[in-house]
Amino acid sequence: MEAQGQTVQKTIRQSPPVDLTKPYDAAWVKGKHIVITGGASGFGAAFVQRWASQGASIVIGDIDAEAGEQLVQELRKELGNTNVWFVRCDVTKWQDQVQLFKEAVRLSPHGGIDCVVANAGIAGKDIMQTPGDLSADEPPPPNFKVVDVNLYGVLYTTHLACYWLPRNPGSSPSSPQTDAAKTVRDRHLLLLGSVASLAGIAVQPQYGAAKHAVLGLFRSIRISSFMQGIRVNMLCPYFVATPILIRPAKIMLAGAGLGRVSDVVEAGTRFAADASICGRALVIGPPAKAVRAEDGQLVPSLTHEGDGEETGIWECYADDFAAVDTWTRRWVGLLGYIESARGWVGWAKDVAASYWAPTEHKQNKKTA
Ligand SMILES: NC(=O)c1ccc[n+]([C@@H]2O[C@H](COP(=O)([O-])OP(=O)(O)OC[C@H]3O[C@@H](n4cnc5c(N)ncnc54)[C@H](O)[C@@H]3O)[C@@H](O)[C@H]2O)c1
Structure with a gap:
C-alpha cells in the first residue's frame, strides 16, 4: 500500500508532508503577484500586510470597499510598496470575479498571476437550526448566503485560477522538485478551509457543509491539477478571534484556547513562499507542545508536555494519499x-x- 501510495503521489506531483521544522524564507514571496479574496479584514488583511512587506504585489478583492481602500492606503504609506490594489468584488457574483482577475492581470507588473488565495468567507445565524415559528403553515424560505460565499464564491475563484495560473508568463508547471529559493513565477492556488472542513460544527450546519465541500474540492482538484501545472494547498484554521467569530461562538468557546492569526499567516506564508509544496493541508489550532509520533510526524501533546517548540501549525493529512486516497x-x-x-x-x-x-x-x- 505504501509503495503504491508513493507511486500515485509521484504521478500527481504531491510533495511529502510539510516538515514544519524545516526553515523557509518568507522573502521568497518577493515579486510574486497575488490575488486574494476577502483581503480587507482578518486573515486576509494579515496575509496582505505580511506579503506586501516582503515585496509581493497584491490585488485585494473584497465586498467591503471602505476597509479595503483604507488598508491599501495604509500599506502604501507604511511600507512604501505601491503595488497593492483594491478591487471591489462580491465573490458570489461571477462577473465581479471575472473583472477582479482581469484587473489583477492588467495591474500585474509582469502580466500574470502567481498565486490565488480563495479566502473570503462568512459565518452567521443558521436558519436550519433556528427555524422560528413552528406553528406557521410552512417554514420561512432558507437563506443560503453562507454556502453562496463559502462554497460558490470559492468555486468561482478556483475556476478562474485554473484559467489564469497556467497562463502566467514565465511560469513552469509546479513540482515538488522546484527550487523555491530561485522560483518567483508560480502557479499556486491556496484554499481557506477550516477545522469545520474536517469535523462537524455545532449550530452552523451550512458553514460545516460548505467547508467540507471546500475540502472535497481540494482533495479532488489536487489529483489532477498537475495537468495544468498548478499546485493547490489548503489551510484549516480552528477558531481564531477575527470579525467572523460571532458572539455565540465566542461564548461557546469561552475558556478553551483559540488559534492565533500569526500562526495562520505563518502557515499561509510557508505555502505562498515555498513553491515546492504541492497538495498539502495544514491545520492551525491553539498553541501546544509538539511530540513526535511513532510514524515520525509532529503531533500535539495532549498533556502539554513535549520536547518540541510550542506551535499551532500541524499537518492534518500527512498520509492521506498513501493510506486513504490510494484505497479509493x-x-x-x-x-x-x-x-x-x-x-x-x-x-x-x-x-x-x-x-x-x-x-x-x-x-x-x-x-x-
Ligand atoms: N476566524 C476563524 O475562526 C476562522 C476559522 C476557520 C476558517 N476561517 C476562514 O478564514 C477565511 C477568512 O475569515 P476571517 O476570519 O479573516 O474573517 P473576516 O470576517 O475577518 O474576513 C472575511 C472577509 O471576507 C469578506 N467577504 C465576505 N463576504 C464577501 C463577499 N461576498 N465577497 C467578497 N468578500 C467578502 C469580508 O468583507 C471580509 O473582509 C474565511 O473563509 C473563514 O471561513 C476563519
Whole structure:
C-alpha cells in the first residue's frame, strides 16, 4: 500500500508532508503577484500586510470597499510598496470575479498571476437550526448566503485560477522538485478551509457543509491539477478571534484556547513562499507542545508536555494519499478490472437490462 501510495503521489506531483521544522524564507514571496479574496479584514488583511512587506504585489478583492481602500492606503504609506490594489468584488457574483482577475492581470507588473488565495468567507445565524415559528403553515424560505460565499464564491475563484495560473508568463508547471529559493513565477492556488472542513460544527450546519465541500474540492482538484501545472494547498484554521467569530461562538468557546492569526499567516506564508509544496493541508489550532509520533510526524501533546517548540501549525493529512486516497484508487481499479473482464458482452447485457429488465425496486414491489 505504501509503495503504491508513493507511486500515485509521484504521478500527481504531491510533495511529502510539510516538515514544519524545516526553515523557509518568507522573502521568497518577493515579486510574486497575488490575488486574494476577502483581503480587507482578518486573515486576509494579515496575509496582505505580511506579503506586501516582503515585496509581493497584491490585488485585494473584497465586498467591503471602505476597509479595503483604507488598508491599501495604509500599506502604501507604511511600507512604501505601491503595488497593492483594491478591487471591489462580491465573490458570489461571477462577473465581479471575472473583472477582479482581469484587473489583477492588467495591474500585474509582469502580466500574470502567481498565486490565488480563495479566502473570503462568512459565518452567521443558521436558519436550519433556528427555524422560528413552528406553528406557521410552512417554514420561512432558507437563506443560503453562507454556502453562496463559502462554497460558490470559492468555486468561482478556483475556476478562474485554473484559467489564469497556467497562463502566467514565465511560469513552469509546479513540482515538488522546484527550487523555491530561485522560483518567483508560480502557479499556486491556496484554499481557506477550516477545522469545520474536517469535523462537524455545532449550530452552523451550512458553514460545516460548505467547508467540507471546500475540502472535497481540494482533495479532488489536487489529483489532477498537475495537468495544468498548478499546485493547490489548503489551510484549516480552528477558531481564531477575527470579525467572523460571532458572539455565540465566542461564548461557546469561552475558556478553551483559540488559534492565533500569526500562526495562520505563518502557515499561509510557508505555502505562498515555498513553491515546492504541492497538495498539502495544514491545520492551525491553539498553541501546544509538539511530540513526535511513532510514524515520525509532529503531533500535539495532549498533556502539554513535549520536547518540541510550542506551535499551532500541524499537518492534518500527512498520509492521506498513501493510506486513504490510494484505497479509493485501488477500488476504482477493481471496478475497471471487473468491467474489462465482463467485456462488451457484460456491457450489452447491462444496457439491455436498463431498457427491459424490471428494476430491483419494482421487483420488490411485485413480491411484496
Ligand atoms: N476566524 C476563524 O475562526 C476562522 C476559522 C476557520 C476558517 N476561517 C476562514 O478564514 C477565511 C477568512 O475569515 P476571517 O476570519 O479573516 O474573517 P473576516 O470576517 O475577518 O474576513 C472575511 C472577509 O471576507 C469578506 N467577504 C465576505 N463576504 C464577501 C463577499 N461576498 N465577497 C467578497 N468578500 C467578502 C469580508 O468583507 C471580509 O473582509 C474565511 O473563509 C473563514 O471561513 C476563519
